[in-house]
Each structure stands twice: as C-alpha cells, then as structure tokens.
Amino acid sequence: MKRLSDPLLWLIVLFLLLLFGLPYSQPLFGALFPDLPRPVYQQESFVALALAHFWLVGISSLFAIVVGVGAGIAVTRESGKEFRPLVETIAAVGQTFPPVAVLAIAVPVMGFGQQPAIIALILYGVLPILQATLAGLGAVPASVISIASGMGMSRRQQLYQVELPLAAPVILAGIRTSVIINIGTATIASTVGPVH
DSSP: OTGGGOHHHHHHHHHHHHHHHGGGOHHHHHHHOTTOSOSSOOOOOHHHHHHHHHHHHHHHHHHHHHHHHHHHHHHHSGGGGGGHHHHHHHHHHHTTSOHHHHHHHHHHHHOSSHHHHHHHHHHHHHHHHHHHHHHHHHTSOHHHHHHHHHTTOOHHHHIIIIIHHHHHHHHHHHHHHHHHHHHHHHHHHTTTSOOO
8 A cells, every 4th residue: 555655656657658648648638628629739659759869869979979089089199180279169169059059050051851950969969079089088198108109009009908998988978968968959859850
C-alpha cells in the first residue's frame, strides 16, 4: 500500500500513459472540446519523436566532434598556427549568438527541411568543442612534448600518444557542453523542418 502512495511511481505511470497513449487521445479531447472540429492534430507518437530527437542530436554531435577536434588539431600544428588567432576569434564570437539565432539564419539561407536543422546544430556544436580542443592542446606542457620528441616519437605519435591523452579531459568537457547545447536546441529545430 505504501508503494501506491509514492509520487515517483505515479509520475512514471503518467509519463508512460502520455508516451504511448497520446496518439489515441482523440475521443477524450473531442469530448472535452466539442466545438472544435479537430481538437488533436495529427502527430507522431512520443516514441517516434524521441527517436528522431536522439538521431538529430547524435548525427549533429558526431559531425561537430569530428570537425571541432579536427580543426583544433589543425590550427595547433606548425602548418596551421597562423590561422589560430582567427579561429579562436570566430569561436569566441560565434558563441555569443544564441542557438536559436543560428537556426533562424539557417532557414532563409537553406530553406526548410531536415538539412538546415542538422547544419545549424553542427555549426553551433562545433564552437565549444573547438575551444576545448585548443585549450586542451595548449595546456600540454612543452617539456612533455620535448621529452616525447627526444624519445624518437614522430609528430603523429606525439599527437596520438602524448598530446591527445593529456588534453582529453578538457576536450571531453567541450564535447559534453556541445552535446548538452544540441539536446536543448534540437527541440527547437523541429520548427525549421521535419526530422524523420
């Protein structure tokens, strides 16, 4: 009997009813609002919407990780160091815009649909990952890199076996921030286009 008075249990039951029962709620809302010809609009089930949301966040986060970490590595190498100040400025200024503004800009440029939503989420998701990659790789002590070089490691070995493992906690923090931003922004991205 004590279990039935647990509010968490009732919240879970209510959530499951909404999750699976909302598509079948037309008769209930028809009785509550008899003057409306169509009180419930046709929509996907919560399960389908949740799966679409997970897919949208997953695909945009994956591309943001690849682009953000790749660009961060590129501008910290000798061949790309001259672009680092420009990239840091773009990343810092880009994060001052709210994610909704990026979505709003994507519509006039690319139109409605799934592609503008994904591209806007990737563009905004890249920024924290890029900044974290730059900060993490910049925090690796020069003495550690010199020791790795003195041990005969190539530049690629230094990157994969020394620099990235030492920078990983900072990079992962940037990835976490980016994914959280994408989770919140993907709910708004449904206004840009259908996510099927």
